[in-house]
Amino acid sequence: MADAHSIAIRCTNLHRHLGQGDNRVHVLKGVSFEAKRGDVYAIVGPSGCGKSTLLYLLGLLDQPDGGEVWIDGQQMSNSDDLARTAARGQHIGFVFQFHFLMMEFTALENVMMPMRKLNKLTPPQMTERARMLLTSVGLGDKTHRLGTQLSGGEQQRVAVARALANQPSIILADEPTGNLDVKNSAMVFDLLTSLAKENGQAVVLVTHNPEIANRCDSVRPMRDGLFV
Numbered sequence: 001m002a003d004a005h006s007i008a009i010r011c012t013n014l015h016r017h018l019g020q021g022d023n024r025v026h027v028l029k030g031v032s033f034e035a036k037r038g039d040v041y042a043i044v045g046p047s048g049c050g051k052s053t054l055l056y057l058l059g060l061l062d063q064p065d066g067g068e069v070w071i072d073g074q075q076m077s078n079s080d081d082l083a084r085t086a087a088r089g090q091h092i093g094f095v096f097q098f099h100f101l102m103m104e105f106t107a108l109e110n111v112m113m114p115m116r117k118l119n120k121l122t123p124p125q126m127t128e129r130a131r132m133l134l135t136s137v138g139l140g141d142k143t144h145r146l147g148t149q150l151s152g153g154e155q156q157r158v159a160v161a162r163a164l165a166n167q168p169s170i171i172l173a174d175e176p177t178g179n180l181d182v183k184n185s186a187m188v189f190d191l192l193t194s195l196a197k198e199n200g201q202a203v204v205l206v207t208h209n210p211e212i213a214n215r216c217d218s219v220r221p222m223r224d225g226l227f228v
């Protein structure tokens, strides 16, 4: 078992260019960062400064042109697709602004999805864990609702439960409360951070909301492809 405050994710000198030809942009210009288990980090900065690009690299959804990403002490950024996909399923939970729930599936099925992919529990264990997670986000009585039958705030709580499904060491959240009202934003943020702290997970979240940023353990302002 990793130490409660060990480094869950670290990146060193990340560079990323996006676009082709004349439109090629140097988006990340040598970003280094580390996140410890049990801590919540806010990445803030103007639109277009590279926050989402960084989160994609940290989440192994994209590969850097230079630099490295280390997850639980293992260098992952340059490993092959299979290894990165496996690491993502096992170590990383994602919550995005637009939740990307499978709307035609129930809340329970959405939360079970990452567990099915990882395939470490039996189906009854998966069901039980999904129920427990949905209860912890206050949706214990709505496990059989379809995505389409849930409000925006409820959908985002399902996304939080889904991100926690495989007990990842890292939660990456890109404007997780961006499309919610004040009350639901606070609720989703509180759930995300309290559950992550209980489980000793590192949370890295991008937010435009100063109240949310101020409640994180650490705030990292970004400008033009670098931390300030």
Ligand SMILES: Nc1ncnc2c1ncn2[C@@H]1O[C@H](COP(=O)(O)OP(=O)(O)O)[C@@H](O)[C@H]1O
Binding pocket: 018, 019, 020, 023, 024, 025, 027, 045, 046, 047, 048, 049, 050, 051, 052, 053, 054
């Ligand atoms: N496919 C692409 N081609 C060219 N430029 C891109 C592409 N994707 C993103 N960018 C540029 O990269 C920069 C950083 O984008 P992004 O990481 O999404 O910013 P943020 O999340 O901070 O708003 C922006 O200037 C954006 O226009």
Ligand SMILES: [Mg+2]
Binding pocket: 051, 052, 053, 174
């Ligand atoms: Mg963004």
